[in-house]
Amino acid sequence: MKKISIKIGLLFFCLIFTMEVCLFFLLHQKIAHSRIEEELSALVNRGNNHRDVLETYYNEETIHHIALMEVKSVTEVVITDEQGKIIISSTDITNQIRQLIKAEKKDIPRSGQIIENDWKSKPYIATVTPFETGIKTGYVYMFQDTSQVKQLMKQLNKHFLIAGIATAIVTAIIILILSRFIAKPLIKMKEATKKLSRGNFSIQLDNKSNDELGELAGSIQRLADELNHLKTERNEFLSSISHELRTPLTYMKGYADVAKRDNLSKQDREHYLNIIMDETEKLTTLVTELIELAQLDNNAFTIHKEWFPVSEALKKITKKILPSFHEADITLVVICPENIQIYADPVRFEQILTNLLDNARKYSPNGTITTLEVVHENGDVKIAIRDEGKGIPKKDIPFIFERFYRVDKSRSRDLGGTGLGLAIVKELIYAHHWEIEVASEVNKGTTITIIARGESS
Numbered sequence: 001m002k003k004i005s006i007k008i009g010l011l012f013f014c015l016i017f018t019m020e021v022c023l024f025f026l027l028h029q030k031i032a033h034s035r036i037e038e039e040l041s042a043l044v045n046r047g048n049n050h051r052d053v054l055e056t057y058y059n060e061e062t063i064h065h066i067a068l069m070e071v072k073s074v075t076e077v078v079i080t081d082e083q084g085k086i087i088i089s090s091t092d093i094t095n096q097i098r099q100l101i102k103a104e105k106k107d108i109p110r111s112g113q114i115i116e117n118d119w120k121s122k123p124y125i126a127t128v129t130p131f132e133t134g135i136k137t138g139y140v141y142m143f144q145d146t147s148q149v150k151q152l153m154k155q156l157n158k159h160f161l162i163a164g165i166a167t168a169i170v171t172a173i174i175i176l177i178l179s180r181f182i183a184k185p186l187i188k189m190k191e192a193t194k195k196l197s198r199g200n201f202s203i204q205l206d207n208k209s210n211d212e213l214g215e216l217a218g219s220i221q222r223l224a225d226e227l228n229h230l231k232t233e234r235n236e237f238l239s240s241i242s243h244e245l246r247t248p249l250t251y252m253k254g255y256a257d258v259a260k261r262d263n264l265s266k267q268d269r270e271h272y273l274n275i276i277m278d279e280t281e282k283l284t285t286l287v288t289e290l291i292e293l294a295q296l297d298n299n300a301f302t303i304h305k306e307w308f309p310v311s312e313a314l315k316k317i318t319k320k321i322l323p324s325f326h327e328a329d330i331t332l333v334v335i336c337p338e339n340i341q342i343y344a345d346p347v348r349f350e351q352i353l354t355n356l357l358d359n360a361r362k363y364s365p366n367g368t369i370t371t372l373e374v375v376h377e378n379g380d381v382k383i384a385i386r387d388e389g390k391g392i393p394k395k396d397i398p399f400i401f402e403r404f405y406r407v408d409k410s411r412s413r414d415l416g417g418t419g420l421g422l423a424i425v426k427e428l429i430y431a432h433h434w435e436i437e438v439a440s441e442v443n444k445g446t447t448i449t450i451i452a453r454g455e456s457s
């Protein structure tokens with residue numbers, strides 16, 4: 001489950017550990033080298049000191065004294081004459097010492113010279129310093145047992161090993177914490193998306209960081225909220241549909257039962273059958289509108305825009321709708337300059353206006369006036385439908401474009417409304433990339449304005 005943190009951790013660890021090993025190696029080399037240098041230069045200095053003493057007081061006693069000093073110390077001294085004959089030695093002459101003394105010496109500086117520095121394989125490291133008194137010339141050889149240097153190196157290695165292990169452990173711990181810190185939001189998001197795929201949309205991701213991970217968490221959260229919203233909306237929609245379908249069906253069943261009775265007059269029976277017919281029609285309209293909405297929703301419809309004169313289209317529409325206005329005793333006034341062209345789908349345009357005019361008629365009392373006015377403003381076409389009807393309360397205005405939303409549930413059902421008209425209008429307006437505005441005052445009237453931006457000539 002925490003594979004990602006292990007991967008990140010291992011990668012970091014390998015990188016940092018390699019770097020640390022390289023650094024430690026370089027540091028070790030440097031320290032070891034300077035330690036050996038120190039030992040060798042101390043040995044040269046000691047030889048030079050002996051030379052100084054010899055040159056100042058060259059006699060038997062001084063020579064013995066020097067040898068005695070070295071017997072007591074960790075270094076050894078051998079003093080020879082010019083020909084390599086040993087005058088005195090503080091230790092037994094081993095093979096290596098003999099070879100070094102016998103080796104040819106040329107141009108040895110007064111400040112001394114290192115003649116053996118191989119501390120790894122030889123028993124001694126060694127230096128030589130020439131001396132010259134009035135009586136005698138010769139060499140002071142200094143030797144130091146390498147086992148001591150080896151011991152020193154062993155110690156150094158041990159320290160490095162301890163430091164190395166400690167660093168590796170600390171690095172591992174830090175990386176473990178860091179990788180968890182990085183992987184934690186990722187793991188949380190993975191779990192959240194798993195929940196989403198199982199249909200549980202109520203997730204809460206609280207990653208507030210400003211980086212890419214924070215953005216990703218934000219996107220997942222928005223997706224979840226959106227899905228959650230869609231889910232509740234779908235549930236509401238389904239329950240509304242079943243309610244809308246059940247009501248006319250109940251009516252129909254009830255009236256059918258009554259119509260079946262034997263002792264019914266022909267007139268009554270016809271009356272009930274008419275009611276059943278009415279309800280069937282309503283049901284058919286409802287189903288048609290639902291299918292239409294579903295198509296609009298799926299973008300399964302295409303709009304075919306073309307240029308046409310608004311006034312022509314309005315004449316056609318009003319011709320169809322006028323009888324119903326006459327019947328309701330409502331005057332329809334159309335104000336539209338002849339020259340305005342609009343770029344729209346003519347069939348959908350008719351559908352939009354029919355729906356809006358139908359509402360104006362349905363929700364206005366007899367004897368009022370409904371005005372349809374088209375104006376041309378800064379390249380936009382504005383179509384306003386103004387009625388003197390009962391108006392829409394302010395609190396309801398934001399919802400009237402929702403499916404099945406009706407301000408006065410019982411009354412608008414009597415008027416044949418299902419609450420789908422404006423939902424369809426909204427989808428069509430969006431499909432045209434237009435805007436729609438609502439202004440309304442209760443008991444005074446409603447104005448619905450369509451703004452077709454830049455769609456005129």
Ligand SMILES: Nc1ncnc2c1ncn2[C@@H]1O[C@H](COP(=O)(O)OP(=O)(O)OP(=O)(O)O)[C@@H](O)[C@H]1O
Nearest residue numbers: 359363391400406407412417418419420421422446
């Ligand atoms: N011009 C208007 N005046 C007053 N109320 C309105 C007006 N237009 C719409 N409404 C309110 O908004 C609601 C939703 O309107 P919509 O056209 O979507 O549904 P409907 O007219 O009830 O049914 P349908 O149009 O599907 O037959 C209406 O029920 C009504 O309450």
Ligand SMILES: [Mg+2]
Nearest residue numbers: 359417421422
């Ligand atoms: Mg309507």
